[in-house]
Amino acid sequence: SQQGEEDPQALSIQEGENATMNCSYKTSINNLQWYRQNSGRGLVHLILIRSNEREKHSGRLRVTLDTSKKSSSLLITASRAADTASYFCATDVDGTSYGKLTFGQGTILTVHP
Amino acid sequence: DAGVIQSPRHEVTEMGQEVTLRCKPISGHNSLFWYRQTMMRGLELLIYFNNNVPIDDSGMPEDRFSAKMPNASFSTLKIQPSEPRDSAVYFCASSGPGLGWGETQYFGPGTRLLVL
Numbered sequence: 171s172q173q174g175e176e177d178p179q180a181l182s183i184q185e186g187e188n189a190t191m192n193c194s195y196k197t198s199i200n201n202l203q204w205y206r207q208n209s210g211r212g213l214v215h216l217i218l219i220r221s222n223e224r225e226k227h228s229g230r231l232r233v234t235l236d237t238s239k240k241s242s243s244l245l246i247t248a249s250r251a252a253d254t255a256s257y258f259c260a261t262d263v264d265g266t267s268y269g270k271l272t273f274g275q276g277t278i279l280t281v282h283p
Numbered sequence: 284d285a286g287v288i289q290s291p292r293h294e295v296t297e298m299g300q301e302v303t304l305r306c307k308p309i310s311g312h313n314s315l316f317w318y319r320q321t322m323m324r325g326l327e328l329l330i331y332f333n334n335n336v337p338i339d340d341s342g343m344p345e346d347r348f349s350a351k352m353p354n355a356s357f358s359t360l361k362i363q364p365s366e367p368r369d370s371a372v373y374f375c376a377s378s379g380p381g382l383g384w385g386e387t388q389y390f391g392p393g394t395r396l397l398v399l
Contacts, residue, residue: 213326213388213390215388269314269316269388271328272328
């Protein structure tokens, strides 16, 4: 399997509910990032968490990182229809440079009004 | 800042034709990445440059694909000859400046390529 795999592949919820997406990876990392992609658009950076951090918040987003389990989760609280998008985790593999990231397959989130 | 600029946004061509995709990274960024996205294979890194030098082209599918970065503000991805299986959305992204790791990538809007 690949570095950076999201789970679930698809998630469908009602507006106002929380959405949780998970990401697993295989090798040591410097940091892990989450990106969002609206249909037909490029990816947009949401949040970055470094390997020495365990939790990070940004607005309605909460990211956790467990390096012992090589996993991360993205929580979107009080979801809105506008949060409908694909969400990708991306890892910066420890020891590499030049900013290369390895992206997972993504979770498709659908928020119903 | 205008962000990463890609052109054309849409390209429809016939099999066997040459296709050239263009990218202008964000000013001051020193790393540039070309990705291809399809439903079947997801987002694939094709090649990336640092300070205009190709670092890793192991993701380029075959010799029909080539990429150049003649200067810090311009890059091209060329497919010659094109085939229907090259149909995909091609993204350019840039990041930096810095040591490279821990950098956020900024994506362009993509070029949607259809090869008939």
